[in-house]
Amino acid sequence: MTDQVQSNDPAGNILPVTFTLRDGRTCTIRLMIEDDAAELCDVFPKTHVESDFLNWLPGEFQMTVEEERRFLRDTLACQPSIGLVVVVDGCIIAMGGAHANPRKRYKHHSEFGLTVLKAFWGMGIGRKIMETLDDWGRSAGLHKATLCVFHDNAGAIALYRSMDFIDQGRLVDHALRADGTYGDVIMMAKFYERI
């Protein structure tokens, strides 16, 4: 992939980053905005059908566009947080973000998350989202980035480990699977000041 980083503003807000996918298409990562609400309400539930490794079971996500718009407004205003979308041919095909706990006791860390539509897996988009979140985490002055991942989500775990996330513990039978069984979840974290 060829990077063409356009700009980062001094406050660390990430502006559009454009790069070329392995199949030659151009892809852009930009900040999520409230006006993405309608498209997110369409794309996000698709990812829950395509993957059993996310926080929603298929069909569970039922937000209206107005509710999603309000959620985006409230969540993105809660610092340190960021929302990202990845756009190909004018359509959102992946999302990522970092969400803070607003309490002073926990504001030094933020939880990372991401999902890519299946048709685009293995093309370098997940890594690009994680690198963008990582750059943002540094510039936002995070002490710690956290995330939770199913213990058998080998692709995601390989990605996170390659970016210096380490295991913090295993939550046994923590999340319900689509097949009715419970899956273990690994908590991972990256400590910026220790690198």
Ligand SMILES: CC(C)(COP(=O)(O)OP(=O)(O)OC[C@H]1O[C@@H](n2cnc3c(N)ncnc32)[C@H](O)[C@@H]1OP(=O)(O)O)[C@@H](O)C(=O)NCCC(=O)NCCS
């Ligand atoms: C996990 C996910 C985000 C990865 O995104 P992606 O765009 O497919 O990943 P990339 O192509 O950028 O690959 C990045 C790295 O992930 C790892 N990886 C990706 N797919 C893999 C697979 N099938 N097996 C092993 N490792 C894999 C590799 O380490 C790869 O490293 P490389 O850059 O040296 O090739 C994506 O597959 C996805 O959305 N899955 C469903 C939802 C999900 O699991 N989200 C994460 C919840 S914690």
